[in-house]
Amino acid sequence: MSIVTVQLGQCGNQIGFEVFDALFSDSHCPQGLCSKRENEAYQASCKERFFSEEENGVPIARAVLVDMEPKVINQTLSKAAHSGRWKYDQHSCFCQKQGSGNNWAYGYSVHGPRHKESIMDLIQKEVEKCDSLSGFFIIMSMAGGTGSGLGAFVTQNLQDQYSNSLKMNQIIWPYGTGEVIVQNYNSILTLSHLYRSSDALLVHENDAIHKICAKLMNIKQISFRDINQVLAHQLGSVFQPTYSGEGSWHYRRNPLGIDWQVRPPLSGLPTLSKMSTNKEFHFNTSIANLVILRGKDVHSADVGAFKDPALYTSWLEPVHAFSVWKTQRAFSKYEKSAALVSNSQFLVKPLDVTVGKAWNMFASKAYIHQYTKFGIEEEDFLDSFTLLEQVIASYCNL
C-alpha cells in the first residue's frame, strides 16, 4: 500500500526531503535490534510505501514537487541525487518562474486553476506507478503564499478526483511572531478550506519544535534545517511500518481527524450530558490517542496510563479512543522510542489566538484588498471564521 507525497512550496519541499531522507536512513539502518527476516520485511514495507524501483536500483521517492519558484526545487532535487542513495523523479516536478508573494488568494485563485491540469497529471502519473494506492500525504505550510493557497486548492482537487483515497495534510504552524503580516489571514483560510477536503490534519508548530531544538537538543544556532530534521524524525517514527492489531503493515490514519463537526445545540432541547467543568482546566481531553512504540521491550511496555477514562471524552470509551502500534525493530538507532499522535484540545489555544488576531485585522478590513483583488471575497473570510469558531467550540465542549 503506497503513499504519494505532494510537497508544496519552499516549506513543503524542504521538509519533504528531510522526511524521505529520514525514512530511507532508518530503513537501511544496520542495527535494527531484530532478526534479519524482520528487518527485511520492515525494509520491504517501507520501500513499497514511499519509494518505487528504478532500473539501476536507486529508489525513487513517490513524490510530486510543486513550487512557484525553481530555486528550492532544484536544491531539493540535487541534494537527493547527490546522496546517491535515493532520489526524486526529475519529471515529477512542477515549478514556474515567479513566486506568489505570500498571497494566499493568488495561490488559490490564480496559480491553482492555471496549473491544475499539469499538477494533477503529475500526481496521476505517480499514482499509476503504485500497485495499490493507500492515500496522499500533502506537506505544506499554513501561512505562506504558495504552499498554503495552492495547497488548499490541490487538496480540494484531490478530494474531487480521488474521493475514495485518504488524504492527510501535514501543516506547519508558523511562529507566533512570524514575519508575514497576513499570516493569520492565510492560516484561517487554509485551515477552513482544508477542513472541508482533507481527512486528517497533522499539525507541527514551529514554536514547539524550536523549543525542542533549544532545550532538549541544546542547539545554539537553530536553523530551519534543524527544525526540519526534528520534524522529519517525528514523522518518520510515525510512518514507518508497525504491527497493528489487525495485521501487519497497514498504513493507518487517525480516523477521527478534523472532519468531525458539531452544531450548537438548539435551544429548548436538553443539552448534552454534563461534564465536570473543572476537567478542562486540569486535563487536556482527547478524542483519540495513538502511541507508537519501537525498539527493545515493546511487548512488555505498560501503556495503562493512557487508558484512563479521564483523558477522553465522555462519549467515547478508552478502548475505542486509544490504540497502540508496536514493532521490535528500532527506529533510527534509538534503542527505544515512542511517539504520540493525539487528537485533542491541545491545539485549541493556538487556534483561538490565531483566529482572534485574524478577526481583529478583519474588523478593520486591513489588507483585505489583496485578497478581494483575486477573488477571495469577504464572505469567504466570514465562512472561514464561522467554521473555525465551530471547530473551537466543538473541541472546547469535549
Add this chain to the structure above:
Amino acid sequence: MGRRRRCRVGPEDATRALPEAIAALSRTLPVGPSPEIFRRAKFDCPEAAPALWRLLFRVLSPGPADGASASLSLEAQARWVKSALHSQGYPSRALAQLPDNGSQGSRQLLLALAWLLARGPLLEQLLAQGRVRLGDEMPVCECEALANPGPPAPGVEEVSGVDVRHLQWLMGKLRFRWRNLMASQQEQCALLGQIHLYTRGCHSNRSLGHLSVTETELLRDPEGGRQLLQRLESENARLEAALEWRRRQLVFWRWMDTVLGACPPEATFLPRIHEPGARALEPVARELHALREQLRGAVEARRAAGAAGAGDRRPEWSAARRALRQAVGQDLAALQRAWERGGGLTQPHGPHRLVRMEAGAPRGPGLRAPEVIEALRTQEAHLEAVLRRLQGQCRRELARLARALPGLIWIPPPGR
C-alpha cells in the same frame, strides 16, 4: 449408514427407514443433529432443544458460518432465530413464546425446521452456500445480501441515550473502513489481473484458459491441494446424503404428521400439510378464482355503464382516457424499473467466476464485464438520485424545524 440398494421392503426395513431418512437429512444439513435428537424432540424433551436452536440459527443465517456469529451465546442465537422465523412468516405463536435461554421447545423447533424444509428449496440453498469454489468469483448483484440481513454483531447492545457525537464518530469510522475496503479491493483486482495474465494457457479447460488463485495455489503447495481434496470429498458426501434424503423423505413427512398430532391444538396454526405443496391449498385456490370472477363481472358492468352514459362526450373522453392510460403505463414501467434492481441483467444472480479473455476471442457463456459495469452504473445512478432526493427532504425538514424556533441562527455544515 451407507447407501444400500433395496430390492424389497421388509418389516425390519420399515423400522430402519425412518432413522436412515433422518440421518440422511442430518448429513445434508450443516451441524445436523443426530436422529436421536429428532426422536427426543418429538416428545418435547428439553435436552434436544439447544442442538435444534443452533441448527436453526445456522440454517437461517445468510452466508457461510463465521467465527463471530458462531460465538454468539445460545440466548442470542435463540432470540435471533425467533425474529428470523417471524420475518419469514412462520405462523406459530408458540415458538415465539418459548424462553430465550434455549432450554425448551424442541418439538416446536422440529416443526419449524419441517416448515422451512417444506416451504422452499432450503437444502439446495444451503448446499449452494457451502460450495467449494475453484474459480475467482465476484458477485454481480446484491440481492442475497439485501434480502437477508445477518445476525447482529456480538456485543451490540441497546443503549438508552446516545450522544450524537458518538454517532458522528461512528460514521467517520465507517467511512474510513469503507475507503480502506475500496483500496484493498482495487489492490486485489490488480493482483488478480496479474495472476490471470501470467497463467494464460495453463488451464486444461480451454474455455477458461488461465488459472484462478485457488488453482495456482493447488499447483504451488501440495498441502493446500490435500486440504482442497478433503473439502471436495466432504462436499461430495453432503451431496450424496442430499440425494439419499430425496429418496427417503416420504417416511420423514409421515412421521412429522405424528409429531404435529402430538402437539396440543392451537388456533393460529395452519392446517396440516400432508405433502409439501398440494392439497391444502385447493380451497384457497378455489376462493381466489371465485373472487377473480366476481371482480371481472363488476368491471364489465362498470365499463358498460360508463360507455352508455357518456355517449355524447366520447371523443374527448377517449382522448383523455388514452392520455391517462399512457401516463399510468409510464408510471408502472418506471416503478418496474425501479424495482428491478438488475437494471436489465437477464443472467442469473449470484457470484460469477472471473475469466480473462483475449481481445478477439469468441464469446463464451456468461456475462461480459462491460455489460455488468453498465448495469451497475445504472443502479448507482438510480441510488444516487434517491440519496439526493432524501437528503433534500432532510434538509428541508431541518430548515422547517429551525424556522419554528425563533431567535435561532441556522448554520448549515460546510458541504462535503
